[in-house]
Amino acid sequence: MMEIPQRDGDGYLVDRDAWTPEIGRAMAEVDGVALDEAQWSHILKARDFYEESGVVPSIRKFAKYIDEDQKALFKMWMTGPMKPITKYGGLPKPTGCV
Template sequence: MNLPPRDGDGYLQDMNQWTPEIGKAMAEADGFEMTDEKWDQVLKAREFYDDNQVVPAIRKFAAYVGKPNKEMFDLWQTGPMKPITKYGGLPKPTGCV
């Protein structure tokens, strides 16, 4: 699959080009393993963004999906919002990632 243009951090240059297939192909291209649970969180982040037009902070997002912060970090092995927004075709999170 040909991926749409991405910026230096791997985010889509045009978030309107995102599809679930592109999100999964981006993760694969980056060597990032996406489990069903991770993918579910990516889709929840898109829902949150569609409703609020903002990328949530991790605390707010963890509450939104009903998971403790620590569980989110354990699942993603990194600041969760960066891969969630990247593979979800959302804008880069601001502040703590």
């Protein structure tokens, strides 16, 4: 099992620079979350958005950014999608969804 860098109480990486795709997948595995390819692509696209804009997108902005229906995202993630997307993507916690 891969060693996962230190995480905060919500499971986010304390040092975001420590993120790698392998660490993101290992974090999900430890949390009992099986990521499929579509979910993984959301994680990578959220990282792109963050790199372009310097902010974590709201679910509304993100759905528009990836041209996906917001309801479909909620259904796919079974939860507020931005939390797992940002957590396993090594991004900051989204504001507005806790």
